[in-house]
Amino acid sequence: MTAARRILVLHGPNLNLLGTREPGVYGSTTLQGINESLAALAAELGVELRTLQSNSEGALVDAIQGAVADCAAILINPAAYTHTSVAIRDAVAATALPAVEVHLSNIHAREAFRTHSYLAPVAVGQISGFGPDSYLLGLRALVNRLEK
Ligand code: DQA
Numbered sequence: 001m002t003a004a005r006r007i008l009v010l011h012g013p014n015l016n017l018l019g020t021r022e023p024g025v026y027g028s029t030t031l032q033g034i035n036e037s038l039a040a041l042a043a044e045l046g047v048e049l050r051t052l053q054s055n056s057e058g059a060l061v062d063a064i065q066g067a068v069a070d071c072a073a074i075l076i077n078p079a080a081y082t083h084t085s086v087a088i089r090d091a092v093a094a095t096a097l098p099a100v101e102v103h104l105s106n107i108h109a110r111e112a113f114r115t116h117s118y119l120a121p122v123a124v125g126q127i128s129g130f131g132p133d134s135y136l137l138g139l140r141a142l143v144n145r146l147e148k
Pocket of ligand 1: 013014015077078079080081082102103104105106107114
């Protein structure tokens with residue numbers, strides 16, 4: 001598939017622990033489960049995914065920078081870096097690729113520090129609060145955007 005149909009999917013810190021991490025907040029679906037659902041939807045929509053989870057801000061920045069060469073869009077759950085990382089925001093802005101920010105939980109209904117996202121102003125939009133469906137809704141939104 002060409003770069004025009006390739007989407008970078010990024011999962012930030014602690015999302016490798018999904019399934020056992022605070023299940024009352026994040027549910028019981030594992031990251032592998034989310035990635036499998038995304039892969040199935042990607043096949044249906046005719047796009048290719050490149051997927052990375054990292055606990056390291058620098059690795060996420062490197063992946064975002066790398067997307068310029070061979071991806072058309074970015075689907076990202078920056079996790080805790082949502083609320084702290086100017087570096088991830090700047091990297092997404094630098095790519096000029098459309099990015100959708102997703103969260104499993106509704107970050108606007110939790111602690112006050114989670115309501116601010118450094119990334120949101122440079123993203124196409126934010127989908128928050130639908131559990132694993134946030135990722136699937138985000139992927140659909142990105143593909144619709146690419147096809148417009
Ligand atoms: C999260 C919300 C963040 O506030 C938190 O730090 C996470 C996960 C979510 O998907 O709901 O790690 O991004």
